[in-house]
Amino acid sequence: MSFAENLQYLRKQKDLTQEQLAEQLDVSRQSVSKWESAQSYPEMEKLLQLCSMFHCSMDTLMQGDVGKVFAKDCHGYDRAYNQFSRWITAGVALILAGIGISGILEGVGVNGDMCGAMFFVFLIAAVLILVVSGMQYNHFKEKNPWLEDFYTEEEKERAYRKYTVRIALGVGLILVALLFVIVADGKPVHDVAQAKRMDDITNGVFLLVITAAVSVLTYGGMQKEKYNIAGYNKEANPSPERRRRSALVGKLCACIMLAATIVYLLLGYLWSFWDRAWLVFLAGGILCGIVAIALSRPRDE
Numbered sequence: 001m002s003f004a005e006n007l008q009y010l011r012k013q014k015d016l017t018q019e020q021l022a023e024q025l026d027v028s029r030q031s032v033s034k035w036e037s038a039q040s041y042p043e044m045e046k047l048l049q050l051c052s053m054f055h056c057s058m059d060t061l062m063q064g065d066v067g068k069v070f071a072k073d074c075h076g077y078d079r080a081y082n083q084f085s086r087w088i089t090a091g092v093a094l095i096l097a098g099i100g101i102s103g104i105l106e107g108v109g110v111n112g113d114m115c116g117a118m119f120f121v122f123l124i125a126a127v128l129i130l131v132v133s134g135m136q137y138n139h140f141k142e143k144n145p146w147l148e149d150f151y152t153e154e155e156k157e158r159a160y161r162k163y164t165v166r167i168a169l170g171v172g173l174i175l176v177a178l179l180f181v182i183v184a185d186g187k188p189v190h191d192v193a194q195a196k197r198m199d200d201i202t203n204g205v206f207l208l209v210i211t212a213a214v215s216v217l218t219y220g221g222m223q224k225e226k227y228n229i230a231g232y233n234k235e236a237n238p239s240p241e242r243r244r245r246s247a248l249v250g251k252l253c254a255c256i257m258l259a260a261t262i263v264y265l266l267l268g269y270l271w272s273f274w275d276r277a278w279l280v281f282l283a284g285g286i287l288c289g290i291v292a293i294a295l296s297r298p299r300d301e
Helices: 003-013 018-025 028-034 044-054 058-063 066-070 075-109 112-143 154-183 193-225 228-235 238-269 279-294
Strands: none
Touching: 003 028, 003 044, 003 058, 003 066, 018 028, 028 075, 044 058, 058 075, 058 238, 075 112, 075 193, 112 238, 154 193
16 A cells, blocks of 8 residues: 555544644645645655554555554454453452352351451452553553454454353343342241351352352453444543543542541451441442542543
């Protein structure tokens, strides 16, 4: 492909008009029109600007075929997103599994303080995984702020079929967990202490099954979103207003979860409410969701 054809291709992929491209390069629309019709070529300064804007090399822009270059996963997006989705799923699963395992251990007679400490270990591991994976993925987006949609329609269709299976499996696991609780609660237990232990074990097993369900749903949803390259490009190139609001949401949610951790420790160590103190994290997560929705816009440019 010639320079003129490559420039047309890249401009259209960015959904820019000749006038918009001209404004970004500080040239006239007629200049862009002449470039795309091969009547003239831009100066070296403008060529460098074009390479930076479209994230391609000078050789590719002038003599290569950008259609072939950008139609491939040249930046390792698929591998990076797969890794990101696995780590996010693992982080979420660790939090829920920590609650469930702590409940089971308390039900079999382990000291409540020890159970609370064990959950806190799970929580620390989950937070570290979520923070590190999030930073790595954000670094990838900063290095690759725009991607060509290289997935074929066949790949997208196959991914959607997997998504429906995962959703069905996740919902099925939730129903199994509810059935288990109903059956377990139906068994009469006359000893109060034994009833308390059985409730702890039942709730722990219930949460472990819910952990599996949430993991399947989380991973399935993220894998489906992976194929939304247009959404990735929009997310990786936010407007200044959206960037400001995202930073504000992040700071508020960090403060909320820090406060939830402090409350959790106070409830556990001062009043020994380890078996119910984990609810503060559920409340914190819901509050973070409310904050994100409240600070969003219906039309987020």
